[in-house]
Amino acid sequence: EVARIKGYDAIPSIVPAAPGGRGLTPAQSGRRLAANVLAARGFSEIWSAPFVAVESFDQLGYPADDPRRITVRIANPLSEQEPLFRTAVLPNVLEALRRNTSRGQRDVALFEHGLVVAGPAGRAPTFPVGTYPGADAVRAIEDAVPAQPRHIAWALAGDVEKAGWWGAGRTADWSDAIDAALALGDALAVPLQ
Numbered sequence: 001e002v003a004r005i006k007g008y009d010a011i012p013s014i015v016p017a018a019p020g021g022r023g024l025t026p027a028q029s030g031r032r033l034a035a036n037v038l039a040a041r042g043f044s045e046i047w048s049a050p051f052v053a054v055e056s057f058d059q060l061g062y063p064a065d066d067p068r069r070i071t072v073r074i075a076n077p078l079s080e081q082e083p084l085f086r087t088a089v090l091p092n093v094l095e096a097l098r099r100n101t102s103r104g105q106r107d108v109a110l111f112e113h114g115l116v117v118a119g120p121a122g123r124a125p126t127f128p129v130g131t132y133p134g135a136d137a138v139r140a141i142e143d144a145v146p147a148q149p150r151h152i153a154w155a156l157a158g159d160v161e162k163a164g165w166w167g168a169g170r171t172a173d174w175s176d177a178i179d180a181a182l183a184l185g186d187a188l189a190v191p192l193q
Contacts, residue, residue: 027150030188031113034152037187041180043109043154048092050114051082056091072121072146085117089153097155107158109172118147154180 003011024032035045057069068087077083086092089112100108122144127133156172163169185192 031150033187034113034184035111037183038111038154038180041109041183042160043111043156043180046093046096046110046112047114048096048112049078049082050086050092050116051077051079052084052086052091053082054084056084056086059094060088060091067119070120071117087116087118089114089116089151090155093153093155097157101157105158107160107162107172109154109156109160111152111154113150113152115148116151118149121146152184 039045051074057066060068062068071087072085074083074085092114093110093112096110096112097108100110124141124144125133125137127137154177156176158172159169160172160176161167161170182192184190
């Protein structure tokens with residue numbers, strides 16, 4: 001009320017100095033490096049909601065007893081067609097690739113890195129709002145949350161080299177996906193065999 005009566009223009013505008021940081025964590029640096037490697041190879045980064053359809057496990061060829069089928073069903077999903085948290089990023093990347101090509105984009109290369117669910121969720125206790133339930137209760141709630149590792153996936157379609165006076169061009173194939181994996185392994189110093 002004082003500012004309104006006295007006048008907002010009487011309040012000096014002072015931009016606070018940002019505190020010194022420690023830089024990126026090793027995990028953040030690794031994610032940034034992986035994104036830069038794929039972007040340098042012509043891939044575009046996407047972000048998709050971390051939800052998948054039940055059929056996505058069948059489409060990826062997961063056997064019925066595969067642990068990658070164990071996930072969390074969302075109580076109130078955004079879409080009834082995708083009621084599960086993803087256990088892999090690839091279904092979302094493939095869906096984005098399908099959507100882009102169906103809309104006329106012939107040459108598409110996409111990647112995403114994001115969290116997935118690895119294992120079932122436990123049963124978390126609930127408590128009234130506005131009260132702190134105690135350290136043991138907080139630990140029980142945290143224990144009910146499944147592991148959520150970070151995964152990366154990529155997919156491409158169309159031409160990786162355009163045709164022109166310089167040559168016939170080249171259509172993307174499995175070797176381009178393998179080449180991207182090898183480039184990531186080299187950049188991150190992870191041996192791939």
